[in-house]
Amino acid sequence: MVPLDTESIEGLENKQFDFVIVGGGTAGLVVANRLTEDPNVSVIVLEAGTNRLNDPRIMVPGLGVTTFEDADFDWNFRSIAQEQLNGRKLLASKGRTLGGSSAINFGMVIYPSRSGLNAWEALGNHGWGWDDLSPYIRKFQKGTPPSDANREFFKGMKYDQKDQGADGPVQVSFGDQYMPYHAAWMETFKTLGYPQVDDPINGAGTGPFVTPGAVDPTTHTRSHAGAAYLGPEAQARPNLRVVTGALVQNIALERRGVRVTATGVQFLKDQKTHTTLANKEVILAAGATQTPQILELSGIGDEKVLRAHGIAPIINNPSVGENLQDHGIVAFGYEVEDGLPSGDMARDPAVAAAAMTAYQTDGSGPLGMVPFVSAFMPCVNLPEEEREKLLQNLQTSIESPSTPRAQKKQFKAVQELLMDPEEPTTQYIMAPFQMLAREGDNPKRLFGMGHPGFFISLVSLLSYPLSRGSVHIQSAKAGAAPIIDHGTLRHPVDLEFHARHSMWLDKIAETEPMASLLKKGGERLHTPEPLTDLEKAKQLCKELVLSMYHVSGTCAMMPEEDGGVVDSHLKVYGTTNVRVVDASIFPLVPRGNIQATVFAVAEKAADIIKHDLK
Numbered sequence: 001m002v003p004l005d006t007e008s009i010e011g012l013e014n015k016q017f018d019f020v021i022v023g024g025g026t027a028g029l030v031v032a033n034r035l036t037e038d039p040n041v042s043v044i045v046l047e048a049g050t051n052r053l054n055d056p057r058i059m060v061p062g063l064g065v066t067t068f069e070d071a072d073f074d075w076n077f078r079s080i081a082q083e084q085l086n087g088r089k090l091l092a093s094k095g096r097t098l099g100g101s102s103a104i105n106f107g108m109v110i111y112p113s114r115s116g117l118n119a120w121e122a123l124g125n126h127g128w129g130w131d132d133l134s135p136y137i138r139k140f141q142k143g144t145p146p147s148d149a150n151r152e153f154f155k156g157m158k159y160d161q162k163d164q165g166a167d168g169p170v171q172v173s174f175g176d177q178y179m180p181y182h183a184a185w186m187e188t189f190k191t192l193g194y195p196q197v198d199d200p201i202n203g204a205g206t207g208p209f210v211t212p213g214a215v216d217p218t219t220h221t222r223s224h225a226g227a228a229y230l231g232p233e234a235q236a237r238p239n240l241r242v243v244t245g246a247l248v249q250n251i252a253l254e255r256r257g258v259r260v261t262a263t264g265v266q267f268l269k270d271q272k273t274h275t276t277l278a279n280k281e282v283i284l285a286a287g288a289t290q291t292p293q294i295l296e297l298s299g300i301g302d303e304k305v306l307r308a309h310g311i312a313p314i315i316n317n318p319s320v321g322e323n324l325q326d327h328g329i330v331a332f333g334y335e336v337e338d339g340l341p342s343g344d345m346a347r348d349p350a351v352a353a354a355a356m357t358a359y360q361t362d363g364s365g366p367l368g369m370v371p372f373v374s375a376f377m378p379c380v381n382l383p384e385e386e387r388e389k390l391l392q393n394l395q396t397s398i399e400s401p402s403t404p405r406a407q408k409k410q411f412k413a414v415q416e417l418l419m420d421p422e423e424p425t426t427q428y429i430m431a432p433f434q435m436l437a438r439e440g441d442n443p444k445r446l447f448g449m450g451h452p453g454f455f456i457s458l459v460s461l462l463s464y465p466l467s468r469g470s471v472h473i474q475s476a477k478a479g480a481a482p483i484i485d486h487g488t489l490r491h492p493v494d495l496e497f498h499a500r501h502s503m504w505l506d507k508i509a510e511t512e513p514m515a516s517l518l519k520k521g522g523e524r525l526h527t528p529e530p531l532t533d534l535e536k537a538k539q540l541c542k543e544l545v546l547s548m549y550h551v552s553g554t555c556a557m558m559p560e561e562d563g564g565v566v567d568s569h570l571k572v573y574g575t576t577n578v579r580v581v582d583a584s585i586f587p588l589v590p591r592g593n594i595q596a597t598v599f600a601v602a603e604k605a606a607d608i609i610k611h612d613l614k
């Protein structure tokens with residue numbers, strides 16, 4: 001593909017576009033594409049990061065991990081020290097390139113649940129339940145069925161052939177070179193009494209499943225937002241302009257009566273400040289870490305935070321940047337039986353070269369696929385009276401006068417999800433390589449295969465965490481990293497659930513057929529001895545938990561009095577024409593990895609905007 005010139009700003013100064021979209025990431029490019037389907041609508045996308053659409057480190061799915069910490073791809077944020085995690089800082093990687101985080105992520109496509117989305121609606125967001133949003137899952141993707149070989153390998157694999165999206169831009173497919181642990185994962189859950197019951201795209205049911213990936217099955221390239229929504233046809237549209245290296249500093253706002261109207265944005269490019277005008281709307285799609293930052297820099301946020309940085313408040317909304325949710329993951333490492341493979345083999349240059357040759361020859365092998373299997377599970381090792389006690393603790397925190405009103409409603413919604421026998425409380429994942437979780441804030445060591453020997457990782461994350469964090473500006477300077485407080489495992493009930501889920505990882509490892517693939521008496525990266533003590537499990541969770549990079553909820557869609565920042569049309573309260581379309585609007589984080597939900601939200605947002613234009 002001829003590279004799209006996104007560097008030039010010729011003719012841009014004070015030029016007016018109907019829509020100014022801030023951030024050319026996962027959600028931003030969906031909205032840009034859909035709005036410019038109408039040739040009479042003009043759109044500019046301002047992306048702070050690079051244009052690396054043709055870069056192999058993005059295009060080759062298995063190379064994504066090499067982009068971490070590289071400023072050409074990753075913002076490379078860290079959280080502030082997390083007191084509840086022994087003072088550790090969490091890595092907060094985030095895409096800084098066209099395609100945003102979808103261009104550097106692990107490519108897993110995981111769908112939200114019916115009840116999880118219905119909870120969004122119950123929180124006061126009319127039109128955002130499962131029946132409203134799930135059609136957009138089918139709109140953003142095109143699913144390619146598993147091959148006969150995969151069906152044979154994963155016996156009993158459920159795939160709902162008729163309902164995978166017919167012609168969406170994001171290609172979703174399965175791999176072609178799974179390892180014995182992948183098949184054993186499905187069988188092991190069956191042994192434990194939890195076979196797969198349905199395709200997760202249908203939004204219900206617990207049990208294991210083969211995780212589809214955002215990979216084009218023909219070219220074996222990553223199907224991220226840039227590839228899917230900014231392909232040759234979109235690039236050729238005269239009504240769509242995309243500029244990279246354009247760091248948006250703030251929205252220009254004017255008070256018109258009781259509400260405030262955006263007239264454009266100011267952005268920094270090549271060390272100079274420029275202005276672009278919005279004829280109709282400014283759409284913030286800078287992601288859950290930076291969308292609140294831009295609002296605060298524009299004078300929309302908690303007036304105390306703004307004044308502390310010398311910013312004059314225009315709209316006082318203390319909920320901006322609050323309600324941060326993330327999935328914290330706890331990864332355990334198990335040595336595999338002698339003679340069996342593992343992704344750790346790639347530390348041998350000859351093996352890495354062979355994988356690259358296979359990929360270059362016909363797209364086959366580990367580099368061209370997303371190598372994970374998952375399971376959604378309830379907390380199976382939690383006796384009924386203990387469950388009652390934990391839910392009672394949650395009830396106490398719902399009733400506590402110190403719990404803010406907004407959180408009370410959310411906790412109530414989570415409580416219902418935790419009590420629903422059809423809903424998972426965890427997502428388990430098997431990754432066929434080692435993760436050195438104690439090196440957590442350093443991706444080169446975390447994923448660097450630095451420990452001798454061959455391992456797999458078994459991972460747990462809480463589907464519906466109660467812990468809440470925040471993100472706020474640390475200076476009035478647009479380029480400064482925001483203060484990110486993940487808050488992971490801060491709520492005591494989260495720690496109770498996560499400890500129990502992590503203990504069950506050992507159970508998976510010692511159950512057949514998985515057990516036979518792991519070395520008897522082999523090394524365990526998390527703890528040398530099997531984990532039988534709940535208190536020890538809690539300490540281990542605090543020591544090992546990492547961010548799964550699912551930061552969301554920081555400009556939540558909810559009624560304003562309940563802690564909302566945007567209404568159910570995604571308009572920022574107090575403005576006539578500023579919308580947010582990205583992971584910040586999630587009122588509750590969905591049950592697993594979030595990119596599918598971001599794509600679906602952005603598709604729905606585009607329809608809402610088109611409708612509102614009429």
Ligand SMILES: Cc1cc2nc3c(=O)[nH]c(=O)nc-3n(C[C@H](O)[C@H](O)[C@H](O)COP(=O)(O)OP(=O)(O)OC[C@H]3O[C@@H](n4cnc5c(N)ncnc54)[C@H](O)[C@@H]3O)c2cc1C
Pocket residue numbers: 022023024025026027028046047048049093094095096097098099100101102104105106107108109110246247248249285286287288290291294548549550551581582583584593594595596598
């Ligand atoms: C390392 C990693 C692995 C992940 N793995 C998975 C996975 O396997 N499966 C899954 O479902 N999810 C995964 N996720 C999560 C998922 O990719 C993200 O949650 C989702 O893509 C976020 O979409 P978004 O549109 O909200 O933000 P983004 O896609 O991050 O887009 C925001 C864009 O705005 C730009 N921007 C920011 N500030 C400014 C500014 N001031 N001016 C202009 N532009 C700006 C950014 O550079 C970026 O391009 C992962 C995320 C990461 C980081």
